[in-house]
Amino acid sequence: MIPDEDFYKDPQVPGPSKEEVRCLVMCQARMKEDEVVLEVGCGTGGLTVELARRAAKVYAVNKNPQALQVTRKNLDKLHPTGNVELRMGDAPQVMEDLPAYNLLVVGGSSGELEQILKKADQQLKPGGRVIVTAILLETKLYSIKIMEELDMNPKIVEIFVARGQSTNLGTMMQGQNPVAIISGRKKT
Numbered sequence: 356m357i358p359d360e361d362f363y364k365d366p367q368v369p370g371p372s373k374e375e376v377r378c379l380v381m382c383q384a385r386m387k388e389d390e391v392v393l394e395v396g397c398g399t400g401g402l403t404v405e406l407a408r409r410a411a412k413v414y415a416v417n418k419n420p421q422a423l424q425v426t427r428k429n430l431d432k433l434h435p436t437g438n439v440e441l442r443m444g445d446a447p448q449v450m451e452d453l454p455a456y457n458l459l460v461v462g463g464s465s466g467e468l469e470q471i472l473k474k475a476d477q478q479l480k481p482g483g484r485v486i487v488t489a490i491l492l493e494t495k496l497y498s499i500k501i502m503e504e505l506d507m508n509p510k511i512v513e514i515f516v517a518r519g520q521s522t523n524l525g526t527m528m529q530g531q532n533p534v535a536i537i538s539g540r541k542k543t
């Protein structure tokens with residue numbers, strides 16, 4: 356896993372997901388090296404770089420061009436192999452002309468999660484998987500509801516991490532925000 360401090364960051368763009376969160380997402384992703392991934396909402400590219408290291412091809416989408424610039428910088432620095440295509444735009448529109456993929460990872464959806472998951476249900480290859488990372492309670496509940504409607508057998512895990520911070524009294528454990536990872540599988 357790439358250390359957080361190795362990523363180039365832009366204060367205007369969210370991410371990267373913390374190392375421990377990326378670790379659990381990769382664990383849940385169960386990637387195989389010949390697979391194709393669609394990532395919606397790549398932000399800083401924290402997950403993009405980790406996915407690209409483990410997949411044959413990654414399509415990374417963001418509606419904010421600045422986020423794509425930051426993701427590009429991180430790919431150039433940390434994984435310059437050229438197996439990532441960046442697409443600018445709102446996910447449901449960009450998804451209209453993409454080839455089939457094995458895994459969808461959603462890092463941001465801004466109110467369009469239902470459309471994104473329904474579209475993915477049509478586009479995923481047989482046995483395809485979906486993963487939503489969520490910090491909002493509403494997104495957690497909503498992801499489960501939509502995946503249930505699509506018969507994707509959703510599972511949720513949530514990670515709460517505390518990192519040790521040195522102080523003059525000793526090592527203080529500092530908590531980070533919890534992140535939920537909701538995963539499902541396309542019914543074949």
Ligand code: SAH
Binds near residue numbers: 368370372403
């Ligand atoms: N996991 C990322 C951070 C994701 S931040 C990392 O590790 O770096 C979520 C991103 O999703 C934001 O940059 C936001 O612009 C993008 N986003 C939100 N809704 C979107 C949509 N409907 N289509 C495309 N991008 C979207």
